[in-house]
Amino acid sequence: MPELTYREAVRDALGKALREDDSVFIMGEDIAEMGGSMAVTQGLLDEFGPTRVRNTPISEMAIVGSGIGAAIQGMRPIVEIMYEDFLTISMEQLVNQAAKHRTMSGGQISVPLTIRTQGGAGWSPGAQHAQQLEAWFVHVPGLKVVFASTPEDARGLLWSAIYDDNPTVFFEHRTLYSIKGEVSDELQPIPLGKARIHREGSDVTVVATGRLVHESLQAAEEAEKDGISVEVVDPRTLLPLDEQTIVESVKKTARCVTAHEAVTRGGFGAELAAVIQHAAFDWLDAPIERVGAAFAPLAFAPGMEQWAVPHADDVLEAIRRTVARG
Amino acid sequence: MATVEERAESGGRGVSEAMLRGFFREMLLIRRFEEKVEDRFRAGELPGFLHVAIGQEATATGVCAALAREDVIASTHRAHGHAIAKGTPVERIMAELYGKVEGCSKGYGGSMHLYDVEVGNLGANAVVGGGLPGIVGAALAFKMRGEKRVAVAFFGDGATNTGTFHESMNLAQLWTVPAIFVLENNGWAESTPASQQLPLPVEELGKRAAAYGMKLIEADGQDVEAVYLATLAAREHALAGKGPVLLHLRTHRLTGHFVGDPQVYRDKDELKEERETKDPIRLLGARLEIGEDEFSTIDGELTAEVEAAVEFAKAGTDPKPEDALKYVYA
Known part of the structure; x- marks a missing residue:
C-alpha cells in the first residue's frame, strides 16, 4: 500500500474532487501561489x-x-480558514446562516459547503494560533464536525x-501534517x-481525537507493559457521533478515558462522558476520566505551552x- | 437634480402607464398586507414579532420588477414587501406569519425568514448584514457557470456599518461578480438616527461605493419609476460583466421599527410631514391621477385579497411539533 503524509492525503482528496467535478472549487487566504500557510x-x-x-x-x-x-446555488465549495482561531470571525455566517438555512426555509435549501481549518499546539504559536475549538461547533444543530487524525482518515x-x-x-491538526500513513491505492x-x-x-477504553489519538496509542503501549489492556477509539466525526461503537467499547471494558487537546472544561470529552454514563451507567466500574488542556489561554514559552496541553503521560495517568478504582 | 433617466442611466427609456398602474397596485397590496398583519398582530393572532415596510413599498416593487424570475434576492428583517414583489402569493406569506405548513417556509421561518426558492427568494435574514456574503457567493456561482443572472441583496443604512457589508462589497468588486447591493436608506438603524450611526450625511451614503471602486447608481426610493429604471441599469451593468453595483435608494420608514414601537425617539411633527409628503403610493396615485372611485375599486379588490389570505392562513395546518427536527440535516 502507498504511503502519504497527512498533508498529501488532504491534498489528494481536494485534487480528485477538483478533477472530477466542475462544481467543486476552493478558496481561502494564501491558498493559490503560496499553496496555503500549511502547504496543503x-x-x-x-x-x-x-x-x-x-x-x-x-x-x-x-x-x-x-x-x-x-453552495446554495449548487456548487460544492471548499473554503479554507487558515487557523481555526479565525473561525471565530466567521461564526455568524457559520452558526446563523450555514447551519440554519435548511430549517428556516422548511427544507427548500441545502448548504453543501466544506470548511477546512487547522489548529493545535506544539510549536509555540501563542494563544491566537493554536486553539482547539471543535466543541463549539458540536453545539450547533445543522453543522457536521469532522476531526481526522490519520492520513487515510483525512x-x-x-x-x-x-x-x-x-x-x-x-478540522486538521497542525502537528499531524507531516505524519505518514498507509493509504489504499x-x-x-x-x-x-x-x-x-x-x-x-x-x-479501559480511551476515546480520543486529533493529536491525542496518537498520544493515546502511545499511552496504551506503556499501559500494556503494566498488564493493562487499552482500547483506543477515535470518533473521527464528532457530529454526528457514532455513539454505538463508543458505548459498546465501554460496555466491554467498563472504564473510560476521554482525551483531546482542547481545554477540558466544556470540551468534547464532557459530551462523550455524558453520553457514555447515560448509556452504560450499569457497566462502569470507575468514574470517566477526562484528559485535556489546562484552562488558560495558551502561553507562548515552550515550557508553559507543553505543560498546559496533554500528552501520552497524561493519558497514561488517567x-x-x-x-x-478496582 | 438629475432626471430619472440620467440618474438611472437607462438611456431615456420610459415606463408605460400600464406598467406604472401595475406598480401602484402591487405597492398598495403591500401596504394593505402590512396594515392587516399589524392589525392581526395586535389582536394577538400572530406569534413572534413583526417589522412592516410601510413607506418602503416602492423600493421592493421597483427593484423586483426589474429582475428576472431566475435572479435571486436576499431580504432583511423587513421582508414582507420584498417577498410579495418577488412573486410569492400573499396567502403563502400570511400562512407563514401564522406558523402554518402552507406558509412559504412551512412554518419554520416566520416573518424574518421568508423563503421561496422557486421565485428566487433565498430568504429574509434576521441578522443585520447577514445575507450579504451569501449573495456574493450566489453571484460568483452564476459567473463561474456563465449564467445570465444577478444576485441581489437588500439591506438598510444600519447594515452599512457591519463587517459583512464591507467584506461583501470588497469581495464582490474584486471578483466582479454580478451582484446588486440594494441600500434601502431610511435613515434609521432601529431607533438610532443617521446622525448617531453614520459619519456621512444620510443623503451621501452612496459614497461608500467609491471605497471599493464600485459602480454607484442612486434613485429616489419613493419614486417607483426611478427605482425600476435604476435597477434595470444596475442589472445591465452587472450582466455586462462590469461588476457589481451599489444601488442607493433613499427611502422613508413611515412607521415604527417593529409593530408596537411607540417611536419615542422620533419627532411627531416630522413623522406626520413625512407621511404627507413621502408616501410613495400617494405620490404615484397623484401622478397617475387615480381618482376616488378608481382608488376604491382597486383598494376593495386588494383588501379582499388580503382578507382571503388571512382566511387561508387561519384555515391552514399546524405543523406537528416533532417535525421541528425534520429539516436539520439534508
Missing part, C-alpha cells in the same frame, strides 16, 4: 487555475458567507465531507458518523486512575 494546497493552482483555486482577501465572514451562497473523510449536502467543519470514502477502533483492548 500546493500545486492545485497550476493544475486547476485561478478560477477554481481562489485566493481571497482577509475576510473570514465573506469567505464562509460566499461559500454558503455558492482523505476519506474529507471526500465524504465535500459530498455531504450539509455544511461540514473539517484509490481514495476510499469514509462515511461520516463512523468511529474507528485503532487498537483493541479489554480493560488510565491508571480508572484502573485503580
